[in-house]
Amino acid sequence: MTDAASSPPAHGVAGWPFGPAAAGPGRPAALPDGRPWPRIRVVTLADPGIDAKATAASVLRQDYAELRHDLVPPGFGRARIETLLAEPGCDALLWLRPGDLLAPGALTALALEAALTGAAAVAGLRVLFADSVLELDIPGMEASDGVPFPGGAVLWMHAALHRHAVLDADGDLHASAAWSALPPAMRRRIGRPVLLQRVNEAPAARSGGLAIVSLTGTGTQGGAGVAQRRLAEALALAGHRVTGIALSDRPEAAEWTDRFPRAEAAIAAAAPDLVLAGNLHGATRSLDVVGRLARSGPTALVLHDLFPLTGRCCHPRDCTRAATGCDAACPGPDEYPQLAPGRIAGMHARKRAVLAEPAGPWLLANSDWTLARARELAPPGAVAERIQLAFPTATFRPGDRAALRRRLGLPAGDVLILISAVIIDGPDKGFSDLRAALQAVARPGVGVVAIGRLDDPARLGLPNLFAPGLIADEDTLAAWYGACDLHVTASRHETLGQTPIEAGLCGVPTLAYRTSGLTSAVIDGVSGRLVPVKPGALARALAELVDDAGARARLGAFARIALESRHSPAAAALSLDAIVRARNLLPGAARLAFAPAMLGHFPFAAERQTGATGTVPAPSRPLVRRLRRAKQMVLGRRMPLFVRRCLYLAGTLRRSVP
Structure with missing residues (x-):
């Protein structure tokens, strides 16, 4: 291992497989529903001309206890491989060529998606590299250009593979045939790298995009x-x-x-x-x-x-x-x-x-x-x-919560609840329900971080409130998310809900109503909890999570894994x-492949993609906020037709003046 560590492969992933692991919550001890993690067997058919040390190291660094790696010697043969695969104590298999590397957290991401969906096979992205990253691609999208099907990018559930596996004389899996034999509903793809594969030459150029x-x-x-x-x-x-x-x-x-x-x-x-x-x-x-x-x-x-x-x-x-x-x-x-x-x-x-x-x-x-x-x-x-x-999955990522709180001036030991919206007290954000739930848990040691436009913070009636306002820089926004323990929304009208996904990518679970698109943004029992739209339901669930640090940690860890796979x-x-x-x-037949820059959207990349700026309007001046509050006191959030016509005429006149 020492020699390999001194000259790791040039795959564009910082220090992997021998460097420090990426920051973030560890893998929970069991699946979200309490079942044990599937037992995975990784099979590598040794090749005398290829050093498999880095391959073995990448498997060992998976932080996946239910794992066995079989380095099969040359000439083992198909019959003996079939006997090996028939041994008890295996729920899923993955073929890994010598020289190939498993990406950080690959087995956990694949296994969780299989458990959540019941899929028989789950595929992830492959990173092709030589002296540098060349591109990323995905199984099942190859054209007939000689690019091999990346079998090591697929986790196969044992029962399905037993029915559909096609092995060659050496015992290697014909991954393409096995994948194609599965019904489409039993196949899943996740949008994160699971395999890094060295190639001797660049793959054929992709056909022109749209x-x-x-x-x-x-x-x-x-x-x-x-x-x-x-x-x-x-x-x-x-x-x-x-x-x-x-x-x-x-x-x-x-x-x-x-x-x-x-x-x-x-x-x-x-x-x-x-x-x-x-x-x-x-x-x-x-x-x-x-x-x-x-x-x-x-x-x-x-x-x-x-x-x-x-x-x-x-x-x-x-x-x-x-x-x-x-x-x-x-x-x-x-x-x-x-x-x-x-x-x-x-x-x-x-x-x-x-x-x-x-x-x-x-x-x-x-x-x-x-x-x-x-x-x-x-x-x-x-x-x-x-x-x-x-979503920018490298920008919104878990960080060192204590360090983030020191940086942002937040209390080190408090349970911090996050609320976030462009307009926090907007008519569709359930402000009354949100305020009632937050007031029900308000006490020393519990604080609230309110990100977004809130012209009158006193309306929340909370003693321990931190209101940075609108944040137009995604890196800064992610820091505020990552400093909190729990995100809550009382909205009932979302086609999806972006803030639960942004928070979950930062390892922060969400509590929300079981309604509208929030039922997709929050994976109930995995990335957060959903409660019925009933009086008091949000407040009761919020109180439970405020008092249960273990539940918050488990949900936050699962949130990052599942949402990175689904929303990258x-x-x-x-x-x-x-x-x-x-x-x-x-x-x-056109092969789908991604530019090398796609790798920068994952936290373990050597060069991560930075977040965007200017994502929301600049904060209003104090006078504008006071005028807006006065208008809302008289007209609410409505804008009568005569006011709209006046604004239209004013805008037209302003543009007509040289």
Whole structure:
């Protein structure tokens, strides 16, 4: 081991397999439901010409106690391998070639996904390297270009492999044949590296990716804007040429604007193979521009909210009119995104006409709940598909909680509860329920960190409150997340919910209501806990978790593992790749591979991707906050039509002055 340690492989992973392990919570002693971790056997067929020391070291460093590594000598033969595999005490197997390396935490990530889904085989990313990282790829996406199926990137459950295994004369597994023999529903892919494989020459060049326009209403600030930007970045890492375009810089004109000549000309000049649109209601209240784009070429509409499916609103809440036809009886026409009551019925009909066109946009849903709502509310013939959102999994990662608290000036020994939203007391964030739950656990030794816009912190009525406000830098935001013990939200209206995933990636579990897209953002009993939408349920569950440090630690550890696998940029790109292939925008045999920079989205990379800045608007000046509070005291959060018209005229005059 000493010689190998002095010259580790140049695979771009800091110090691995001989360096210090990545920071973060250790693996819990049992699976989330209390079952033991599956017993894994790793099989390596020795090759006299290849040193397997680094391979063995990467297996030993897995922090996986239920593990046996068989280094099989040359000439062992298929019959003896089959006998070895039939021995009791094995739940899952993984073939690992000599010279290949298991990535940090690979077995834990693969085993957890298998346990959560019941999959018979789980595959992860492969990192191809020589003197440096060349690319990342995924099993099951290879073209006939001589690139071997990476068997070491797949964990096979023993029962399934016993039925479908195809061994050659030496006892090596024909991984491609075994994978293909499984029903698609029994195969899973996770979006994180599990295998590092040295190659003697660079793989064949990838076929050209798509030209994609990522279209937003007014840019990529705020929750939905950030989600759209992250999707675009994930697609760029998958080899696509992505151009970001915003429709307008005039949000005050959105209610009366349906045409965008400059933006539409820029889109036409980009000659995209696909327009990926999302979060448009900041620039327009219609889908007319989407209809025009869809008639010119493939267009997809990401459902960051339900605005495309209603006459006006982003979240219908308890209103049922979106299913039967929105009209002037809308209960909130003066709430954002506002629309004059007399225009709502016509706007709903126009949106449905766009979605019902034969060449209309595909709807991309970011959660199971959103997919179900899209299929319920969209007109017949509209296409709705499920995708994963992308998150910067190296930026949002567990850290040294004590060090983070010292850095941020937070109390070392308190239980710190995190609440986070762009507008904490927004109408859809369940502020009253949240405040009641937090007040129920308020006592010395329990503090609350409130990240986001909160014009009047005193409204929370909490003695131990830390309110840094809006944080526009992702690295800083991740530090605040990582310094806390528990994240809680009382929202009832989320198509997904990004803050539970960001918190979970930092090793912080979430407590939320069992409703809407939060049922996908929070894996109940794994990355947090979900409670029924009943009076007092949130407060009771919060009190239990505040008093149970062990439960918080287990949930936080599982949250990081599961959410990294499901919401990395690679996982998001994989979900979108399946859709564009199904619609014949890419050849079915084209090999999916990621740029070397994709590795930087994982904490064990030598050079990690840094977080974005400018993700939310700059904090308002004190005078603006006071005026906003005064307006809310008089008008609430509504904006009457005459005020909107005044803002529109003021904006028009301001732009007309040289």
